[in-house]
Amino acid sequence: MAARNDGLWDLLLRRESHGTLHHWEENGFGHLPWSEVVADAHGMALALRAAGVRPGTRVATVLTNSAHTVRGLLAIWLAGGAVASFPLPARGQAPEEYGHQLSVLSERLDPAALLVDERLRPLVPEGLAAQLPVLTWTSLYRDGRIDPEPPGTEDTAFIQYSSGSTSLPKGCELSVRAISTQLHMLRQMSDGRPGQETIASWLPLSHDMGVFGTMLHAWAFDHDFVLSTPERFGMAPRTWFRDMSEFGATMTAGTNTALHLATRAQGRGVLPKPLRLKVFVVGAERVDWGTLNAAAETFRSSGLTPEAFMPAYGMAEATLAIASTPLGERPSVRGFDEAALLDGRVVEVPEDAPGATRLVSNGPPLPGVLVRTDRPGQVSELLVATPSLATGYHGDPQRTAERFRDGELRTGDVGFVHDGEVFFVGRADDLISVGGRNIYTGEIESAIEDTGPVRKGCSALVEVPGTPVSRLVLLLEPARRSDDFHSIADRAARVALEKAGIALSECVFVERGHLPRTPSGKIQRFRCRNLLGRDENRLKTIARVWLD
Known part of the structure; x- marks a missing residue:
């Protein structure tokens, strides 16, 4: 194998390792040393070579949370291919809609093959299957070893398609250098000790936080990795903390909504063993101070400390992390004048002042990362320069030119930098203009959820075009069907x-x-808008109340 100056392949293919992949199966966890993952991947790579995967080719994948997927990811790289991670089916998405999405993305990608789980194979349209090989992970197993030809330092190794929360998924092209740099940034951020940490996660491996923040992070630095599934978490949110207790996890990551669900599900139950968490990254959406406090109180008797929480900010275009609360520090919350924020001004006030809104800091930018705003000192678009930046969007030169400029990313996120810390307010797509004023939907949704019988994190304010004016519609899940x-x-x-x-x-x-x-749990606003008035059966509407 040719010499690499980035270290990624040396990290994943190390000759001596002590870490173990603990992977959830139907009725329990299986256990697989990283060394066996590598050995199995060699045999799978032979099958991929036979299927036409060569250096410079792209392989479309749907990365589900299984040991087969983990092995297969490395196998694609060993065969020389670049991994393109397509989104999993979203909740409420019709099979036909998902199949169409696979076809559109594949047409843009022009892959050598499409790799999916057995259970997802029926979702692949017949027309797509006639155009390229559709393989399952389990069909790739072979004995033997391959002469590895992984992508080079500046080559594209991974195309991370977005979750599609605001639009059709877009594919961020990540080089070997960007991935390697990000993994080392994560190690520095978490102060991980090779061979001494355990990372636990249920996050989908199709998502950047799942694949880079947890799985590859653990693999690269020889940590144990406890891999659950989004389906298992969705059915039983208590399993997240129970797994961390059972395996002695020192690190984990998740969303604010997921933390709320796990805390609520825990209730007054007792974990089997004390928690050992030192790193609990909370990201992918705006972080709520009340959620952090409730979780800290619920799991305090099990050993969880507030200092473990690390509210962070990141995105797929940066491979993952951009800013984070420093290790060992308590999360910071500040009060800001809400009326000023809506006007784009940053005015800090006491948290309990009239008209104050509390925002959780996402911490300072990581070393080597620069974050500024489109309008300095104001609430505006966040601009990011990072050594782990993507090279652009695959097959979309227009969007690439719009978002990637002079080594800097226009994030499409709205926020500000205050006293050296990043404050994420919301997606630009979540901003609506009413009467010439900008309104951040998250502020209103959070306030409504705090007033009563609405499920936390289960509301979406959307603007529906109309004639002569658009309408503001609130979708929400009530706590009980019997509510008024x-x-x-x-x-x-x-x-x-x-x-x-x-x-x-x-x-x-x-x-x-x-x-x-x-x-990963984020509400898809564009699909909410599209389904309103078109397919209420898909929305499972139980009541509509007009307020005009």
Whole structure:
């Protein structure tokens, strides 16, 4: 194998390793040393070579949370291919819609093959299967070893497709150098000790936080890795903390919504063993101070300390992490004048001041990373320069030119930098303009959820185009079907008016668990808009309350 100056392949293919992959199967965990993962990947790479995977080719994949997928990821690289990670089916997505998505993405990618689980094979359209080999991970097993020809330092090794929370998934091209750099940034951020840490995760490996932040992070630095699944977490959120207790996990990562669900599910239950967590990264969406406090209190008797929480900011275009609360420091929360924020101004006030909104800091930029705003000192688009930056979007030169400029990324995220710390406010796609004023939907949703019988993290305010004017519609999942929906709608309308001076047109109540979401749990606003009025059966609407 040719010499590499980035170290990625040396990390993954080390001759001596002590770490173990603990992977969830149907009724329990299987256990596989990283050395056996590498040996199995060699045999799988032989099968991929026979299927036409060569250096410079691309392989479309749907990375599910199984040991087969983990082995197969390395196998693609050993054969010389670049991995393209397509999104998993989103919650509420029809099979036909997902099949169409696979076809569109494959047409843009022009892959040598498509790799999926056995259970997802029926979702691949017949027309797509006629155009390229569709293989399952389990069909690749062979004996033997391959002469590795992995991608070179500046070559594309991974194409990370977005979860599609705001639009059609876009593929970020990541070089070997970007991935290697990011993994070393994560090690520095977490102060990981090779052979002495255990990372636990249920996050989908199709998502950047799952594949880079947990799985490859563990593999590269010889940590034990406890791999659960999004499906298992969704059915039983308590399993996340239970796994960390059983395996003595020192690191984990997840979303604010997932932390809320796990905390609520735990209740007053007791974990089997004390927690050993020193790194608990919370990211992928805006972090709520109340969620952190509730989790710290619920798991305090099990050994969880507030200093373990590390609210962070990142995105696929940066491979993953951009900013993070420093290791061992308590998360920081600040009060800001809400009216000023809506006008784009940053005015810090006491947390309990009238009209104050509390924002959790995402910490300072990581070493070597620069974060600024489009309008310095104001709430505006975040701009990022990082050594782990993607090279662009695959097959989309126009979007690449718009977002990647002079070594800097226009993130599409709205926020600000205050006292050297990054504060994420929301996606630009989540910003609506009413009467010439910018309104951040997350602020209103959070306030409505705090007022009563609405499930936490289960509301979405969307703007629906209309004639002559657009309408503001709130979709939400009620805590109970027996609730008075008209009362909830009136209360939500009052909060929206008091909070931001906007008038809701309608409240749409959706069955529990049926708001469209990505596999990592983020609400897909564009799909909410598309389904409204077009396919209410798919939305599982239980009531509509008009407020005009």
